Amino acid sequence: MAYNELEIRSIVEKFWGGSTSLEEEALLRQLAKEDALPDEFQGVAAYFEAMEDEPMLGESFDDEMLEKLSTSSTPIFSIQRLRPLFAAAAIVIAVLGGWYFFAQQDPGPVAEEYTEEEIQQAWIQTQEALRKMGAGMEKGQEHATVINKFNEASFAITNRDQ
Numbered sequence: 001m002a003y004n005e006l007e008i009r010s011i012v013e014k015f016w017g018g019s020t021s022l023e024e025e026a027l028l029r030q031l032a033k034e035d036a037l038p039d040e041f042q043g044v045a046a047y048f049e050a051m052e053d054e055p056m057l058g059e060s061f062d063d064e065m066l067e068k069l070s071t072s073s074t075p076i077f078s079i080q081r082l083r084p085l086f087a088a089a090a091i092v093i094a095v096l097g098g099w100y101f102f103a104q105q106d107p108g109p110v111a112e113e114y115t116e117e118e119i120q121q122a123w124i125q126t127q128e129a130l131r132k133m134g135a136g137m138e139k140g141q142e143h144a145t146v147i148n149k150f151n152e153a154s155f156a157i158t159n160r161d162q
Contacts, residue, residue: 005038012041 008031014020015028031037032045114122 008037008041012044015044 011020011024011028015025020028028037028044029048032048035045037045
C-alpha cells in the first residue's frame with residue numbers, strides 16, 4: 001500500500017513523540033527497509049537500521065527469569081538485616097566514647113577561698129556593671145518611646161484617610 005508524504009510525516013511525528021502504535025512502528029520499519037521513506041526522514045531509517053543490530057529478548061524471557069529467581073538457592077544478602085546490629089554497635093561506641101571522654105577529664109583546681117576584701121571588690125564591680133546596663137536600657141527606652149510616637153502618628157494618618 002502506498003502512503004503519501006503527509007501520512008508518513010504524521011506517523012513519524014507520532015513516532016518521535018512516543019505515541020505510535022506497534023502497527024505504525026512496523027509500517028515505519030517496513031518503509032525504512034524498502035527505502036521508501038522520503039529523504040527528510042532518513043533519521044528514522046537510521047534508527048530502525050541501528051535497532052536491527054541490537055539483540056532482542058525472546059517471548060519466554062520473563063518466564064525464564066522468574067523461574068530462575070524462584071528456584072535460586074543462594075541467600076540474598078541484605079544490608080537491611082544488619083541495621084539493628086549497626087544501631088547497637090553505634091550505641092556501644094557512643095557509651096564507651098562518653099565514658100572515656102569523662103574519665104579523662106581533669107577535675108581542675110580546687111575552689112579557692114576568697115578573702116572578705118576580694119568578695120567586697122567583686123560586689124562593687126558587679127553593681128557598677130549593672131548600673132551601666134541600666135543606663136543603656138534607659139536610652140533604649142527613650143528610643144522606643146520615640147518610635148512608638150512615630151508609629152501612633154502613622155496609624156492615625158492611615159486611619160484618617162480611610
